[in-house]
Amino acid sequence: MPGKNVLIVYAHQEPKSMNGSLKNIAVDVLQKQGCSIIISDLYSMNFNAAATRNDITGELCNPQHFRYGAETMEAFKKGVLCEDILKEQEKVKVADLIIFQFPLYWYSFPAIMKGWIDRVFVQGFAFDFPGCYDTGLLKDKLALLSFTTGGTEEMFSKDGMRGDIRYLLWPMQHGIMHFCGFKVLAPQITYAPEYVGDEKRKNMLLLWARRLEAIWDERPIECTPPWYFQ
Amino acid sequence: MPGKNVLIVYAHQEPKSMNGSLKNIAVDVLQKQGCSIIISDLYSMNFNAAATRNDITGELCNPQHFRYGAETMEAFKKGVLCEDILKEQEKVKVADLIIFQFPLYWYSFPAIMKGWIDRVFVQGFAFDFPGCYDTGLLKDKLALLSFTTGGTEEMFSKDGMRGDIRYLLWPMQHGIMHFCGFKVLAPQITYAPEYVGDEKRKNMLLLWARRLEAIWDERPIECTPPWYFQ
Numbered sequence: 001m002p003g004k005n006v007l008i009v010y011a012h013q014e015p016k017s018m019n020g021s022l023k024n025i026a027v028d029v030l031q032k033q034g035c036s037i038i039i040s041d042l043y044s045m046n047f048n049a050a051a052t053r054n055d056i057t058g059e060l061c062n063p064q065h066f067r068y069g070a071e072t073m074e075a076f077k078k079g080v081l082c083e084d085i086l087k088e089q090e091k092v093k094v095a096d097l098i099i100f101q102f103p104l105y106w107y108s109f110p111a112i113m114k115g116w117i118d119r120v121f122v123q124g125f126a127f128d129f130p131g132c133y134d135t136g137l138l139k140d141k142l143a144l145l146s147f148t149t150g151g152t153e154e155m156f157s158k159d160g161m162r163g164d165i166r167y168l169l170w171p172m173q174h175g176i177m178h179f180c181g182f183k184v185l186a187p188q189i190t191y192a193p194e195y196v197g198d199e200k201r202k203n204m205l206l207l208w209a210r211r212l213e214a215i216w217d218e219r220p221i222e223c224t225p226p227w228y229f230q
Numbered sequence: 231m232p233g234k235n236v237l238i239v240y241a242h243q244e245p246k247s248m249n250g251s252l253k254n255i256a257v258d259v260l261q262k263q264g265c266s267i268i269i270s271d272l273y274s275m276n277f278n279a280a281a282t283r284n285d286i287t288g289e290l291c292n293p294q295h296f297r298y299g300a301e302t303m304e305a306f307k308k309g310v311l312c313e314d315i316l317k318e319q320e321k322v323k324v325a326d327l328i329i330f331q332f333p334l335y336w337y338s339f340p341a342i343m344k345g346w347i348d349r350v351f352v353q354g355f356a357f358d359f360p361g362c363y364d365t366g367l368l369k370d371k372l373a374l375l376s377f378t379t380g381g382t383e384e385m386f387s388k389d390g391m392r393g394d395i396r397y398l399l400w401p402m403q404h405g406i407m408h409f410c411g412f413k414v415l416a417p418q419i420t421y422a423p424e425y426v427g428d429e430k431r432k433n434m435l436l437l438w439a440r441r442l443e444a445i446w447d448e449r450p451i452e453c454t455p456p457w458y459f460q
């Protein structure tokens with residue numbers, strides 16, 4: 001879609017991985033549509049995951065008692081957040097759609113991607129009070145979680161060992177994305193690519209490519225209680 | 231309890247924080263019982279959260295296509311995981327109880343603590359196939375999540391804005407702790423300490439201290455489907 005900006009936040013160590021291929025095919029398809037793509041390749045950037053006082057340049061409001069949330073909120077207002085956070089926030093600002101591409105680690109994001117969220121989605125920038133959930137500050141943007149799993153789809157069913165995949169989507173989709181106001185598109189879940197052959201893996205990539213061809217027509221999903229866990 | 235070993239994995243930047251106090255009071259109470267305590271103070275240690283090939287010292291099995299899980303499993307067997315992971319695994323090995331003390335960040339662990347889990351709970355050490363959930367390799371240990379929240383208890387109720395707190399406990403308690411075999415003790419949730427006065431905060435600490443006095447008599451909770459989300 002000409003004029004649309006897409007940010008891909010990508011967390012995999014290996015370019016030849018399924019995650020790398022899913023990222024690459026997304027770039028191909030979206031570029032063909034005329035979208036502008038920016039990629040934050042977190043491992044290549046050696047992105048710092050830890051939320052520390054180094055995230056604020058200059059004076060702290062209360063150096064005697066450091067509160068990360070309060071200090072980063074003030075630093076955002078004053079424009080004194082550290083450089084790498086500011087750069088990522090600029091990318092978020094211009095994005096119409098953010099795709100998070102990652103392997104599921106322990107039912108959640110890999111730490112390096114969790115650190116991107118912890119540090120970039122600062123109060124005042126991504127949300128405020130009021131100004132969260134449907135009125136979150138990023139409410140004009142779309143978010144989409146695209147991830148690979150170790151377990152099969154059956155394992156992640158309601159009666160499967162790992163439980164319904166929606167259970168683990170809750171903190172990510174509702175607790176983070178919806179909290180910041182994002183309209184959440186259905187997740188793209190690539191189940192257990194390591195346990196299938198090349199042909200099936202190619203098909204998984206094709207499915208993602210086909211979906212992306214019509215991505216701008218998709219409607220966001222509901223990701224709120226009470227029906228969510230029914 | 232004389233003879234019991236407790237590991238406290240602690241993630242807060244500020245020693246004077248509520249999390250710092252909760253950690254300190256735990257040390258006091260447990261030491262009085264005769265327990266041995268080890269603390270992994272992740273921010274002070276400048277703990278590396280990112281799962282990279284640096285976690286394996288020496289040759290990779292497949293340097294052409296890096297797979298973090300497979301490589302760390304092999305490195306664990308050969309004893310060639312990097313030093314900081316090995317040190318944390320030694321602490322885990324001797325622990326009867328692991329307490330995770332942290333502020334809830336985005337419905338989950340702060341990234342630095344997620345990184346500790348991503349990197350320390352290596353296949354072959356913490357779990358295997360088979361050898362997960364009830365037969366997980368850490369099945370003779372207890373785990374307890376002790377955390378503070380920004381939101382109030384009402385917000386984290388079933389009909390509250392943030393949804394039942396149990397929803398977000400699922401990936402952490404079932405997906406990580408139970409997966410590794412831990413017997414999970416009920417979480418210690420200190421709601422919104424920043425929004426109450428000193429007297430109430432003191433009381434929150436006292437509640438934690440009282441609970442810890444009888445902690446060795448507690449029975450683990452159930453943290454599996456299908457009834458979990460009812």
